[in-house]
Amino acid sequence: KAGVTQTPRYLIKTRGQQVTLSCSPISGHRSVSWYQQTPGQGLQFLFEYFSETQRNKGNFPGRFSGRQFSNSRSEMNVSTLELGDSALYLCASSSSGISTTDTQYFGPGTRLTVL
Amino acid sequence: GQQLNQSPQSMFIQEGEDVSMNCTSSSIFNTWLWYKQDPGEGPVLLIALYKAGELTSNGRLTAQFGITRKDSFLNISASIPSDVGIYFCAGLRTYKYIFGTGTRLKVLA
Numbered sequence: 348k349a350g351v352t353q354t355p356r357y358l359i360k361t362r363g364q365q366v367t368l369s370c371s372p373i374s375g376h377r378s379v380s381w382y383q384q385t386p387g388q389g390l391q392f393l394f395e396y397f398s399e400t401q402r403n404k405g406n407f408p409g410r411f412s413g414r415q416f417s418n419s420r421s422e423m424n425v426s427t428l429e430l431g432d433s434a435l436y437l438c439a440s441s442s443s444g445i446s447t448t449d450t451q452y453f454g455p456g457t458r459l460t461v462l
Numbered sequence: 463g464q465q466l467n468q469s470p471q472s473m474f475i476q477e478g479e480d481v482s483m484n485c486t487s488s489s490i491f492n493t494w495l496w497y498k499q500d501p502g503e504g505p506v507l508l509i510a511l512y513k514a515g516e517l518t519s520n521g522r523l524t525a526q527f528g529i530t531r532k533d534s535f536l537n538i539s540a541s542i543p544s545d546v547g548i549y550f551c552a553g554l555r556t557y558k559y560i561f562g563t564g565t566r567l568k569v570l571a
Contacts, residue, residue: 351504353504380558380559382561389465389561389562389563389564390465390505390550390552390561392558392559392560395558403558405558435502437504437505439504450495450507450510451495451507451552451559452507453497453504453505453506453507454504455503455504456502456503456504458502
C-alpha cells in the first residue's frame with residue numbers, strides 16, 4: 348500500500364506570494380491533518396479534514412486554509428506569505444479520524460522557504 | 463502552541479548502549495504514539511499505545527503507556543548508528559494530537 352505523498356517536496360517563494368501544497372493520503376484513509384514544523388516551535392497542528400469537512404483547527408491565522416476533495420486528497424493554501432512561514436509542512440492521514448484509536452501516518456513533507 | 467514535555471532534549475550514546483526517553487503531561491491522553499524523524503523527512507511511526515499500562519515492543523524498541531495516562535516512555539535497546547534521529551511522542555486528546563518537543567539522539571560508533 349502506498350504511503351502518504353506530498354507535492355512539491357521543495358518550494359521557494361517570496362514574501363507576499365501565496366502557495367498551495369498538496370497531500371494524497373494512504374488509500375482508504377479519509378482523515379488528513381496538516382502540521383507546521385519549525386526548529387523553534389516544533390510540530391504544530393494546523394487543521395484536520397474528514398470527508399471534505401474541516402473537523403478541527405489549530406491556532407493559526409486565517410492566511411492558512413485548506414480543503415479536502417471527494418477522493419480524500421487535500422490541499423493547503425497559505426496566502427500573503429511571511430518570512431516566518433518558512434517551515435516543513437507535514438501531512439498525515441488516518442483511516443477514520445483522530446477521534447478514535449486510529450494511527451496517523453506522515454508524508455515526507457514539503458519544505459517551504461520564504462525569501 | 464501546546465506541546466508535551468519530552469526528555470531528554472538530546473543525548474549522545476555509545477553504540478550498543480540502551481536508551482530511554484519519556485514524555486509527560488499534566489493532562490490525560492487516550493492514545494500515545496512514538497515517531498522517529500530523519501532530517502528533511504516526515505516522522506515515521508514506531509509504536510502506538512491505546513490503553514493505560516500497555517507495554518508494546520517493536521524489535522529493539524519498547525514503549526509503555528503510563529498508568530495515570532499522563533506519561534509514556536520509549537526504550538531502545540542495544541543502539542546502532544541508524545538509530546540517530548529525532549524521536550517524538552504524541553498524545554491524542556480532544557480530537558487532535560499534541561506533540562512532544564523531541565529527543566535528538568546521536569549514536570557514537
